[in-house]
């Protein structure tokens with residue numbers, strides 16, 4: 001195992017992600033940020049220097065559990081103080097498990113500004129993946145707005161709220177094409193893109209040799225969009241989800257929600273004189289964004305757009321299609337199994353609410369607002385005044401009708417901290433509900449920091465102890481770090497508190513988190529030792545660092 005050092009500067013730059021120039025947040029003058037590649041067991045060390053002139057910054061290593069380094073999780077106000085302009089913070093953490101990961105900003109809406117990149121962990125020397133492939137392809141998926149993130153954020157925080165709307169473009173590796181299409185020659189509606197091969201917005205063409213198997217890595221850091229990937233004439237075999245091996249399953253297309261990552265194997269066994277479409281369509285919201293496109297280019301054909309029709313995605317609201325895919329994702333045989341009993345079951349009702357006229361999202365009627373002093377330090381040192389210590393409710397009224405808009409939409413703001421004891425089995429039942437408008441319930445992909453969890457099942461309507469508890473999958477539930485709740489449905493997860501830290505658990509839709517859609521798990525914080533001073537030298541913990549007495 002090695003230590004792999006990276007020296008990064010975060011700054012704004014002008015860039016044309018979808019052929020339209022905008023300010024984006026990049027790293028070392030690049031957008032998306034550089035790919036981190038390491039081997040399982042390595043230590044990644046990122047020296048992060050903030051070159052933004054007027055904003056703090058942090059970076060979260062999505063899917064990395066941060067065993068024994070909870071201060072390196074990169075969550076502003078939760079695990080660390082923001083890194084101020086011209087400051088450098090050193091993220092040092094172990095990547096213990098091979099898989100497809102990514103990193104992204106976790107302060108305000110900086111992920112939506114473009115602060116992200118891939119993080120790929122290969123198996124340790126001498127180890128093998130449980131599947132074979134000849135080559136590898138990597139697509140980091142995102143969505144893009146022309147309105148800059150500051151304006152988006154002001155809109156979301158205004159009364160009345162100004163919603164961000166649907167993205168202008170879907171991006172692959174930070175590249176999309178606004179107002180034209182690679183498939184323009186097939187359609188009367190759009191024009192063919194005129195792109196220079198070296199344009200920043202030129203699609204990342206997937207170059208392949210005939211009759212080989214490729215591992216296609218997919219990770220979604222979208223701000224909002226749920227996506228569906230389909231490749232013309234090619235099936236995919238799903239083998240990995242969120243850095244965990246799954247039972248290989250053949251799919252025609254795959255849904256990818258924000259915060260999720262997958263590996264699929266594709267075999268280039270189709271007519272080699274042709275190229276094929278790779279298409280990313282929007283799911284779960286009435287699409288106002290054309291599909292993101294690129295080309296699967298068989299060697300030695302020129303990389304011209306195929307003349308075949310575009311792959312067809314299921315209708316945006318074909319939830320049975322999405323549920324069928326979700327239910328096919330199961331753990332590879334031999335994967336760790338969940339404990340058969342839980343110690344504590346927490347029910348989290350997701351609702352859209354109002355607070356003094358402002359539109360928010362709440363969990364059990366509590367909308368998350370982060371404090372100025374990061375929880376990691378304030379909880380460790382018992383600083384009573386640093387946040388609202390009243391634990392939020394573990395359940396919601398059995399009378400609550402999840403099929404209707406809230407009868408009382410008024411909600412409250414709080415620090416949202418659930419204290420978790422070490423060594424316990426925790427179940428969370430995520431319960432979806434109707435939003436503020438009648439007949440609307442949206443998809444929410446929930447992401448847990450510091451852990452993988454077992455997905456025990458999905459269901460319709462309100463979760464019922466009597467009806468649903470006995471049907472949960474304890475046999476081969478997949479381990480994930482992100483899972484979706486379907487409209488008007490519930491999702492049950494289980495994890496074991498084996499990792500002291502302060503972990504965010506939240507909807508990975510950036511504007512939804514911004515509007516309060518998350519909770520905090522403070523997990524056996526008393527066991528955390530040697531918090532680096534740089535992580536907590538702000539707010540009420542700044543003094544302790546100066547006295548140098550407690551860390």
Ligand SMILES: O=C1O[C@H]([C@@H](O)CO)C(O)=C1O
Pocket residue numbers: 163435442512
């Ligand atoms: O949080 C959201 O707000 C809008 C809509 O509910 C109100 O404009 C939307 O689609 C969301 O996901």
